[in-house]
Amino acid sequence: xxxxxxxxxxxxxxxxxxxxxxxxxxxxxxxxxxxxxxxxxxxxxxxxxxxxxxxxxxxxxxxxxxxxxxxxxxxxxxxxxxxxxxxxxxxxxxxxxxxxx
Amino acid sequence: xxxxxxxxxxxxxxxxxxxxxxxxxxxxxxxxxxxxxxxxxxxxxxxxxxxxxxxxxxxxxxxxxxxxxxxxxxxxxxxxxxxxxxxxxxxxxxxxxxxxxxx
Numbered sequence: 001x002x003x004x005x006x007x008x009x010x011x012x013x014x015x016x017x018x019x020x021x022x023x024x025x026x027x028x029x030x031x032x033x034x035x036x037x038x039x040x041x042x043x044x045x046x047x048x049x050x051x052x053x054x055x056x057x058x059x060x061x062x063x064x065x066x067x068x069x070x071x072x073x074x075x076x077x078x079x080x081x082x083x084x085x086x087x088x089x090x091x092x093x094x095x096x097x098x099x100x101x
Numbered sequence: 102x103x104x105x106x107x108x109x110x111x112x113x114x115x116x117x118x119x120x121x122x123x124x125x126x127x128x129x130x131x132x133x134x135x136x137x138x139x140x141x142x143x144x145x146x147x148x149x150x151x152x153x154x155x156x157x158x159x160x161x162x163x164x165x166x167x168x169x170x171x172x173x174x175x176x177x178x179x180x181x182x183x184x185x186x187x188x189x190x191x192x193x194x195x196x197x198x199x200x201x202x203x204x
Contacts, residue, residue, distance in 0.1 A: 001186060012114050013184035016158025019110075023161035047180075076113055080158065 004068055007054055011077040014051035018044040019084040022091040029098040037095050044091075048084055055081060105135045105195050106146055107178075108166075109156030112139040118178075121188025128189075131196070143169070152199050154178050154191065174202045 001009075021044030029037040055078070058068050068074070105122070109115040115137040126133040138146050140159050143166065147153065153175045155163060160177045167175045176198060182190050 006185070009114065009117075009186050010184045013157055013180050016110070016156060016183075017160065017180050019158050020160035027161065073114070073117075076111070080110075 004058070004071070005073060007058060008071075008073045008077040010054045011051045012080050014047045014054070015077075015081045015084040018047035018051065019080070019087055020044075021047060022084070022087045026091050026094050029095045034095065034099055037098075041088075041092060041095065044084075044088060048081075048088060051081055051084070103131065103133045103196070103199065104149055104151045105133060105192075106150035106153045107135065107137040107156070108140055108143055108153060108159065109137070110140060110158050112137050112142075115156050118183070118186055118188055118191065121186055122192045123188075125189035125192045129192075133192075135192075147173075152176075152195050152202075154195060157183050172202075174198045 021040045025037040025040035025044065028034075028040060058074075062068060107115045107119055107122075119135050119137045122135050123133070126135065136146075140162060143153075147170050150170075150173065153166065153170065153173060155166065155175065155177045157177060157180045163175060163177055176194075178191055179194075181187075182194075
């Protein structure tokens, strides 16, 4: 596996976990465990941050003139990252709704 | 024959892990069938599987899937093993869990 592929899997694995945390957080909030929901949001944010950091290294490389070959796997990793980001925003809003119920 | 089913949200990244696990199984001389599907298709595949492995991106579905397959072992692939596509380690963990489930 080449370096970019490794980076893709690192992104997918981190942001995928983030996505899972956000979904679990909504479920916990629905079941009334808001502190568990908050914990999962924190864990999700940390995982998303990790994925972003790895992704940023590729963007930085490109800015410095070292281009990355675009593969479907890389697009998939970015797709996962974007959906995790969206889900993060939505899950936080939903949890606030449950909190203020 | 050991039937190992891998499941993630799209089935795409997991299929590369399948390739690595198959290579590890051949090296160990174990007869296996290992395949990857997307989560939506689990109903069609769960009967055949001896063990089900989930990608970290669908960790949230563990409870639901476990209740669908009752006693069959289901586990979430470790985020480090997934991130590094460590097929050999994931295969070993699956075989260990299967061994535990039989005893």
